[in-house]
Amino acid sequence: MPIAIPCATRLTSVSRRCRRACPDCASSISTAITEQLLAKGVARFAIFQEAFRAPAAAVIASDRPFNVHFQRSGQRHVWTRESGPLLSFAERLGIPLPSGCRVGQCESCAVRILQGEVKHLHAAAPDEPDTCLTCQAIPISDLTLDA
Ligand code: FES
Incomplete structure (x- = not known):
């Protein structure tokens, strides 16, 4: 080819x-x-x-906590700046989410956003606007995920 x-x-x-x-x-x-x-x-x-690059320092502009609803799991939790990306946040709460590379490359952690907005810290956001890579994404509003 x-x-x-x-x-x-x-x-x-x-x-x-x-x-x-x-x-x-x-x-x-x-x-x-x-x-x-x-x-x-x-x-x-x-x-x-x-991609071979040093990770950039994540800039999280707000100290505001956000409510995150994992709809399939039926769990709601408060995310704070210290909670980190949604994947590690969910794992600490015992909510299983799919994952792979954990650096924003494989997209195996992609989850549909049902409501709210996220910011991707070190990787490009997926092409689909209603999808986030949980290994890279943090909420920037209250959030409902199809997870
Ligand atoms: S786990 Fe590979 S992109 Fe998130």
Whole structure:
């Protein structure tokens, strides 16, 4: 599958699953590669990306607590700045959520937002506006999750 790549990016393809790695380029090149793969009919879930960067310091603007409702679990809890990302918050409460890489790459922790808003700390938000990556997301309003 020929893909136009404007740098020394390594791209491998096995069947319909693609892995790309670019150790020295900005994310705009990764985005361009993703767009080309999607245009060639590769499913988004079959495109994997590895990002190598130091985590940025998370900026949490508010000290305000938020109510988080895990609707499927039937639990409501108060999230505070010290609670951290929703995945670790839920785990400390004994609420099982799916997870994988825990760095915002695999999207296996994606959960649908039923109400409210979140901020993703270190990773890009998913394309679907009603979805959050719980390993990266913190609430910025009262929140109801489909979890
Ligand atoms: S666990 Fe992989 S993106 Fe959250």
